[in-house]
Amino acid sequence: MSLIVFTDLDGTLLDHATYSHAAAAPALDALKRHDIPLILATSKTAAEVADLHADLDLSTPAIVENGAGLYRPGDTDGEAGDYTRLRAALADLRPGPAEAFLGFGDIGPEGVARATGLSPGAAMRAAARRFSEPGLWQGDTAGLGAFVAALDTRGITARQGGRFLTLSFGATKAARMARIMAELGRDTAIALGDAPNDAEMLEAADHGVIIRNDHGAPVPALPGESLGRIHRTTLPGPAGWNEAILGLLTERGYQ
Numbered sequence: 001m002s003l004i005v006f007t008d009l010d011g012t013l014l015d016h017a018t019y020s021h022a023a024a025a026p027a028l029d030a031l032k033r034h035d036i037p038l039i040l041a042t043s044k045t046a047a048e049v050a051d052l053h054a055d056l057d058l059s060t061p062a063i064v065e066n067g068a069g070l071y072r073p074g075d076t077d078g079e080a081g082d083y084t085r086l087r088a089a090l091a092d093l094r095p096g097p098a099e100a101f102l103g104f105g106d107i108g109p110e111g112v113a114r115a116t117g118l119s120p121g122a123a124m125r126a127a128a129r130r131f132s133e134p135g136l137w138q139g140d141t142a143g144l145g146a147f148v149a150a151l152d153t154r155g156i157t158a159r160q161g162g163r164f165l166t167l168s169f170g171a172t173k174a175a176r177m178a179r180i181m182a183e184l185g186r187d188t189a190i191a192l193g194d195a196p197n198d199a200e201m202l203e204a205a206d207h208g209v210i211i212r213n214d215h216g217a218p219v220p221a222l223p224g225e226s227l228g229r230i231h232r233t234t235l236p237g238p239a240g241w242n243e244a245i246l247g248l249l250t251e252r253g254y255q
């Protein structure tokens with residue numbers, strides 16, 4: 001058995017309020033000691049995740065933009081053509097079905113700051129898209145249906161998140177997991193997440209951990225829970241993360 005760990009960030013490895021991962025330090029150290037790769041899997045962009053990735057001293061790829069792409073430290077090229085193709089498709093659909101969609105590329109970093117409350121620097125990093133385009137739908141439901149159908153003919157998927165409708169070429173966090181496991185030669189995945197959009201990743205893992213988060217929408221009951229493959233922590237954020245990882249390592253005979 002060779003383990004690998006996939007983790008969501010906000011509310012999971014990072015504290016909901018402070019964004020600190022300090023409470024997970026013992027488990028992070030244990031993963032390093034046992035050479036178990038840690039893969040960050042997030043809705044954030046490569047620009048947003050780079051500092052944390054360096055801070056955690058990781059050399060692994062990270063799953064960014066909700067699975068739409070990978071961040072590899074030092075690689076500035078990758079699949080960056082995706083974003084150009086998404087913007088070209090939107091331009092094609094204007095005038096037309098895309099008119100009521102206001103993407104990050106339309107509103108720019110200043111608009112992203114206004115829409116999210118992020119600081120100018122943070123908004124700049126959030127707007128540095130390479131693989132997916134979040135935006136606000138400002139039309140009616142019928143118009144949205146027509147927009148989604150028009151995107152579908154171009155191979156583009158639209159996913160509604162808490163606030164933004166995000167367009168991508170359909171890759172998910174779960175789909176990325178299998179490829180990274182093959183690349184790193186790992187056969188047993190642990191995944192940790194705190195929100196409904198982590199469900200696919202939790203179900204795709206050999207062992208899923210739902211981190212308690214009292215601040216957001218709860219993860220619905222997942223089939224893996226009744227099968228014993230998924231469990232929920234009692235502690236929130238990095239403290240729950242720490243407890244879960246140390247427990248799973250002990251169960252598997254790691255000291």
Ligand SMILES: [Mg+2]
Binds near residue numbers: 008009010193194195
């Ligand atoms: Mg989260």
